[in-house]
Amino acid sequence: MAPRSAFETCQLLRDNIAKVVLGKDDLIDLLIVATMAGEHVLLEDVPGVGKTLAAKALANSLNAKFTRLQFTPDLLPSDITGSMIYRSATGEFDFSPGPIFANVILADEINRAPPRTQSALLEAMSEGQVSVDGVTHRLPEPFIVIATQNPFEYQGTYMLPESQLDRFLLRTSVGYPAREMERMVLQSHQSGEPVDKLESVLSADDITAAQQAVGEVRFDDSLTAYLLDIVEATRRHEGFQVGVSTRGALSFYRGCQALAVLRGRDYVVPDDLKKLAVPTLAHRVLPEGIFQGGSRSVIEQQLADLIESIPVPV
Template identity: 70%
Template structure:
């Protein structure tokens, strides 16, 4: 199953890179999150391609896709669905909400109040939603790609820690280089290239890739290395709260998925080091005087911490 899984990741990456120019690292983050069966948070200033990246991934899969534009007046039922009374049958029937899709784009997730944000929690954690005491499974595969602007922007709400912990990775798109920005202007002259993207894999291929990820070899010494890094976040002077066990497991799965995208069926120390900041920095809570520290500071602390943990030989 390893070779088909790599082929799935390769096809997805190549297709997304047709429209997300000059951002191979972001593309890899999106693809490995998908095949790991986890969710991803894209955080950056408006207009740099966060929504474009999410749409490109969704367009590349022959599955269902919905886009949720988060606003201050969005209600939980607008996400999960609700019970509707059918007059012809004189009974209530569940009407699924837009979260019932293979790929869900939660655009500007931090523009909705916490109560609405939390409507995604059960879906992201258990791939199901509960309405009126009944549980409804979501389609498989299921991935949430959330975008958000930095919390300093007006009209935004910081995501609660419990929800941040459901994202495998938090990453940014960043501004393109001069040459890439010139290409963007050229390719967007006659319309949106992302709308022309055709699916290159189906949901069955994605499910097979997700199964293959779980078979990727993870040497015992590297498991200890990963746990050493996680434990270090819990003992760091700058952090009040370190990485949770859920976060450690998610990090573990992400490393396996990265190995697949790199055409390997085994994890290396480089997989762990390369994913550490994106997988862990949103799962720590700064301590005391460090509270309110910006994202760059926290990420730098995690990066420094990783460099201090001995790599197994």
């Protein structure tokens, strides 16, 4: 049997997630883009709209290890990374891996953990490793963090630092479903939680192979220039204190390659950049006079207007 193409991998994953995440095609596509790009996702929305469901559906679709981390103010770095345990039988200390050693991590209510704990997660997200007592331990591949947070509740929370936000490929929301889709959701839950019955359709090796194929997607020089025009415009825009970083530009580039694969192409087109620009870049800019946690819609609209003003290559 011929090996499965990266496009076929994406479609298989997409169809499986869609069995339980109903009426959220854009959300599913963005989750797959992040998975294919080997990067992380921040789901920012009110409780009860399906953030955890989407993360579990992705994890259950893969024959890979899944961990849910419930972030709380008393969560310690060792609760995530693991720690050194004394073994009385040998008289030595051995490393006991923490829950971060998994392929898909659901970091629920990520902004409830204190900065010290956030720094432990930051190393894992940026380097694919954790350090305990001066020893570095590599994390399994693929490694994907899907974090959630409630944008309207600030009591007992900590603002995510810009350095950590920059590690998320994209930030998106789930939103309320349409009435007909909500009716289907109610009916599908009559006999239990559908996501718990969702079977895996891909292995970790399938995802790794697809991620390698993403890196081979052609990015025309004119589109590279267009991407840089967008990034540089955020740095010059009078409404932004801080523009998109070079890391953000790299993530944007990689995300567009992954979206092209999802669409069945081996080359990027301008619509890929326009589709991903806001979810990929809006959390990387800092507007003038608006502190983090300000109006997300205002930031996204400013960015969308900016992008529309930049000429698209023909």
